Amino acid sequence: MELGLDVHKVGDHSVVDVKGEIDVYTAPKLREKLIELVSEGSHHVVVNLEGVDFLDSTGLGVLVGALKRVKAHDGSLSLVCTQDKILKIFKITGLTKVFPIHSSVDEAAGGAA
């Protein structure tokens, strides 16, 4: 089971396209990538979950941790997600109130192209 992580820039946002399953085995890889981005000075991060088949509490923990890091730099972390089964995870855990969740990368990056 592999987790695909591709990073590209949209305006001043760093967009992380995640592919695969985010679970207890793969979440540390996502955490490392997000820590690396923030430490390199990317404080506006978009995590694109459209290619994610599975997300669990460890993945949520990583996203919450990354949100705290970017906020410490007055930054932002927003998500792209339209899949009902993934949105359900955010709703049940109350995280729809914590993360801005958008339907496209362009929308999440504030329309910047």
Place this chain on the structure above:
Amino acid sequence: MSIPAGTAYVGIIRLAVASLARTAGFDEERVDDIRIAVSEACTNAVLAHEEAGADQPIKVAWTEAADRVIVQVEDRVGARGADGVSPQDSQGFSTRMVMSVALLQEMADDLTIEPSESGGTTSRLTFSR
């Protein structure tokens, strides 16, 4: 089923459980609920073993009755609280356990987390059909 207490094995349990749930006649939405809940219970067990440095296997039992399926996940690490919440797991996700229990409670029709006879913790998840 018995799996080594390693994070790489939780995905294998998800595959097995999804297949069992489909065979048992659950629709795809419920298959996904079962997959998520059992994965959470196994994750909690694996992380509890990591935290305790325990290398015994984790047991997952799938039992079918006419009106429900019961999945039991048994670890060998001393009882966590009745709410399943330990202060912090080995990977430092301090809020993870609270979210995990929220997912377990929502996805399963009934959930109990109790000390097992072998001195570990058993999570018992019931899914009505």
